[in-house]
Amino acid sequence: MSVTQKVDLKFSLSDWKDNVAKPTWCPGCGDYGVLSATRKALVSLQINPEDTMVVSGIGCSSNFPHFIGSYGIHSLHGRAAPNAIGVKLANPDLTVIAAGGDGDGFGIGLGGFLHAARRNFDITYIVMDNQIYGLTTGQASPTSLIGQKTKSTPYGNIEHPINPLASALAAGATFVARAFSGDGKEFAEIMEKAIAHKGFSFVDALSPCVTFNKLNTFDYFRERIYKLEDEDHDPSNIMKAYERTYDWDHNDRVPTGIFYEISRPTYEEMDVTLKEFGNPVKRGAIRPKNIKDIASHLY
């Protein structure tokens, strides 16, 4: 379904766009591209905004839920993932998207990110990776490159950057992709697949901070980017996927597209309570009929 045929659609772009705050990002910020690609993907998938929860942490990028017409949680710095899986386990019928920054997801929130990935909750986690702490005005982040000068690394960054894609693979994510904010078309396609994927989808979004990161700019990426699908990458092969995640480090080439995708049962499908009783929120807060039975061992 093409996103331009708005007329026939039950949910159109305006459902995701109107009645929400206007983005407050700096002009030219990469996050605009992420937002519009995400909205397009949601329209393409004909997802109901009222059945969707977008959860973020804190940072420039984490203002995201305020700009998208679904329910939202703008939680604490680094806490998008644990909030999102709380939402999903409480009401597994919702479409849950977690969104945030690289500091949010790979710094303060790294634990939550990796554990959400390994548990394979059916959520989509998108990190607007600008390799800098934007909101706090330009300190080094876990993905800042070696040598980069920032407010917290005035003599150049001496810490090896984390490889978010390899980390997600190692943690057990079942969908791992990278998208570039400067390529809206490919981005929307990747987002569509990520949201449609049943299980934990991770999208590392190259989303330049035009104000505080003068190294990893739109041009920086345009010079280095290539598409995995143009090079016959097999996304079912995890070792090949790992190899591709190191292209940037090793070969100064930055691949975008789907690195890895497999199918594995989701957490919600396996949880004992959900299997037996279904959706907790839809079931309601009720006095259990078997309340006495569950305490029979106490006599």
Add this chain to the structure above:
Amino acid sequence: MELKPDEISFRISGQNGDGIFSAGDVFAKICSRSGLNVHGYRSYQSVIRGGHVNYSVRAANWDAKAPADHIDVLISIRGSGFEVDAPHMSPYGIILYDSKGFRIKPDEIKVKEGVKAIDMPALELASQYSNLKIVANTVFMGAVVYLFDLDLKVFENILAENFSKKGKEVIDLNVDSARAGYNWAKENVPQIDHDVKIDTTKPPKMIIGGNESIAYGMVNGGLQYFAWYPMTPASPIGQFLTSYGVKAGVAVKQMEDEINVSNNVVGAAVAGARAACATSGGGFALMTEAIGYASMVEAPAVFIEVARGGPSTGLPTKQEQGDLHQLIGASQGDFPRAIIAQTSVEDGFYLGQEALNIAEKYQMPVLIASDLYLGEHFETVNEFDYERIPIERGKLILDEVPEEQRPYKRYLVTDDGVSPRTIPGVKFGRYDAGSDEHDEFSRLVSDVRAGFPEAIEVRLQQMKKRMTKMDVLLKELPAPVVEGHSIDDSDLLIVSWGSQLDIVREARAHLEKTNNIRTSHLHIKYILPFHSKEVGEILRSFEQKGVNIMMYEGNYTGQMARHIRAETGFEIKHKYLRYDGETVLPIEIVKYVKDTFGGN
């Protein structure tokens, strides 16, 4: 002995791995199935093997709800029992041990005058039926059943139940061992003389711990979601819910740390689940940021804090009421939340439901203050009233926002500060639960709008709206009342809080009976919002009457006394403060009172 005691008191001690806790559980069950009220608690250490652990059980026809002051019968599996437990024997007490079976040396055996230490060949007797060392416990327990003149058949039935999965052979060898112990004692040891009436025909009462009771109460209160990360002494709450709560529809999630436990629970609460979590001091420290967050987004969530000995990792398996200030100080800024202390095992069942109701009605976090003693000791309880507390979800919209309320304002200003709340899936109800300051529509005012006159107005409006909930809630909460002697008739007012309610009650009964000291008791349960006016009036009126006033609590600095002073301006001068980590015995409070205020 002039009067026969109207209670029986038993302890078994040994190393971790000696089966002490299962033996204690069995004895508690024998007592409850004999128609008795039971109180039990364990003392243990932060190791898996070795060390010294014990399990104390007290039983009576009356409602025994505090630890016994003395031990009538002690099974000392190891020599260490003579050092740790034997000093607490009652003057007519009996200690059973097996010097040969468990290699206890003669010079280890020390007892007070009057106490009988009896070397029982438990392991040798057990070896007729099994070569498992643990079976010696069954032999010992058989002897204990005889010593208290309990019904051996009751013990045999429990053995049959406990080993039902292992088959007839195992049941038989245990029953035979129990009989061997019973008969050996009959021939070799005089019984304990007591005045406790055994009735094995009454239906037994439930035996439940303070942690389990609050967990069970929450399940009855419609709990839908629980998250946890293991930490002593809060783990039994998660353990209960993950074993039994799931059978009643509770979704339970073990998380990677307490920061994410707390955030996970807020996420579930925003999504519409009745949600709770539980931890102890260190874990609670990690949850603090999320408590303010829950309050800011007006998400209902219950945070249970089962304190242990601090500071830091502290005394993980020991008692303290040392986290009160942490609870009060948790999270930055001024924000509404309730802090309520659990006051007894039975109270836990109702408090679990009340906490969920308050959380949802006021759309705020509710913090429960419990502690190791309360959480980990157990009692027989009267049949719970399952219908006493209805499930109240407050202003919750579950299907569609009514037309007159559109466009929907999640943080609508109202008289009681509580706004109608939607959850995802509700039509026309979308909003963003934002931890930044926001307006009625849930739009940010922390970024581009901050500092503009309109945003300043919003800030003031939303702060007042949120804080109003504290005033409204205070009116709903019952003010504390003084129990015991009235002000005109009292020698001493004892102030205490939380877990220590029944221990103080028993100390007071003791003071009255044996020392003729008439006491009154002010016990604090609702900590925030606080009944400053009522508590202040009580304290001042007792002072004006010339009645002595003392604080008793389990920490070094007198945290509740300071809270009371902060809230009322009243300083309680006499303080009995305990921070040694041990379970406080009523007799110890009695001693403090006599030493401080005189008395015979």
